[in-house]
Amino acid sequence: MPVPTVELRFTALPAHVRTARLVAVSLARRAGVADDLLDEVRLAVGEAATRAVSRHRTSCPAEPVLLRLTDTGDHFTAEVVDVARDPSPAAAPPALALATLAETAEQAHPDADLDESLPPGVDLAVIGGLVEDVQVAAGPGGCTVLMAWPTSAGR
């Protein structure tokens, strides 16, 4: 029996992040991930896909982002792979990213800094805060975020 795997490759556009979420949640549900974890799957896969799209748009807008979804039997895994070869400086550790966020948010009178971009690393900090089982592999040729959730078969 082949392992049930779905790969979604999408042009680095914001709209396709929605497709990534839709497919991830639909397959997670079918794989038997608990209902109360599905919101977590939706948000975590969305964050990882948004991050990959944003990295591609900076570095290689014509290349697709990959989302690989696998039902291993006892786990449902979601792997988001980007091939951004010009990555932003190594992501800040989650705690630092969140401290910077709180600090910028509390600045009462920003000088000119009115843009909405979050401090680097907030996306990974959100994923880390949500998902217990997550691995990030970053290198000069891109970044992979691998997340796993138990299925009913694995509980």
Added chain:
Amino acid sequence: MPVPTVELRFTALPAHVRTARLVAVSLARRAGVADDLLDEVRLAVGEAATRAVSRHRTSCPAEPVLLRLTDTGDHFTAEVVDVARDPSPAAAPPALALATLAETAEQAHPDADLDESLPPGVDLAVIGGLVEDVQVAAGPGGCTVLMAWPTSAGR
């Protein structure tokens, strides 16, 4: 601007035909395909994906089926690609497939033939009956079904 394209590669399993339908309809809607054509997209993509899954299960169950969805601006296209190298005999022409279907259905006392498999070619006949713009390219290395629908931008 890269052309918005989503590629879905899925293990040849019945459950994943649902994912193919879900993604196709969701992207077609977002591309601006008219609401009253979305049922057509759902059914036609489902038929093509079911056919590809069935061909792979006979010939190459470990290899994934490909669904490529593209928003060209004035059209939304769905391409289902199988690589079944041991294809069933060339599909019957649609009219013949449907005549055979009606005939088998009307057999009052079938001998032993109680299986539910449809005569070959019914799937393509349904697609042909639904979709105006469809091209089928069959060869010894697999088969591609390419379907296109106008978007609001193209009307």
Added chain:
Amino acid sequence: MDLSLETRTEGDRTVIEVGGEVDVYTAPTLREQIIALVEAGQYHLVVDMERVEFLDSTGLGVLVGGLKRVRAHDGSLALVCTQERILKIFRITGLTKVFPIHGSVADAVAATG
């Protein structure tokens, strides 16, 4: 949405109320239900499709298979369907000439054959 199946008897007919999506993933369940009814001696079936949300050719195959099975016992298989989007695939495939298609379960039960 997944398949839902409910069966009940009305006179000498057995009504199967089908809901949700009948496709390559769920069609085996419908097939097994029909086989079980025929094996239990129910040869006059009414398949109520008013709550079906999706039906593809795999689903048609199961209905054709069911028709063959009941006819082998001089039985009948009638459909209840008024949904245009479901009727469409019966029209395309010419099966509107093969299955009696009724507007309501009451009509299907009242009809002979």
Added chain:
Amino acid sequence: MDLSLETRTEGDRTVIEVGGEVDVYTAPTLREQIIALVEAGQYHLVVDMERVEFLDSTGLGVLVGGLKRVRAHDGSLALVCTQERILKIFRITGLTKVFPIHGSVADAVAATG
């Protein structure tokens, strides 16, 4: 589901009722709405998130940006949110300490600051 936005005034506050999904695809629309209100001199905003179905960090970024903008005019930005699944991302990111979060629009309007 797509984003929906409705704005109305209650006393000296402007309430933005947000519905649907706030993500990388729709966040720009929310940002433009907030910018337009600030440019029109509305510096006390209440963002009602009770009908939000999804909010990611891009949406948080827009809210943080809005907070910075109104504070530049000594204004305020309060949130209305009782949905656990939406509150979760504010907790994870520590932003529950940055935004006043109320249980109803009435509470948010009654609160000072």
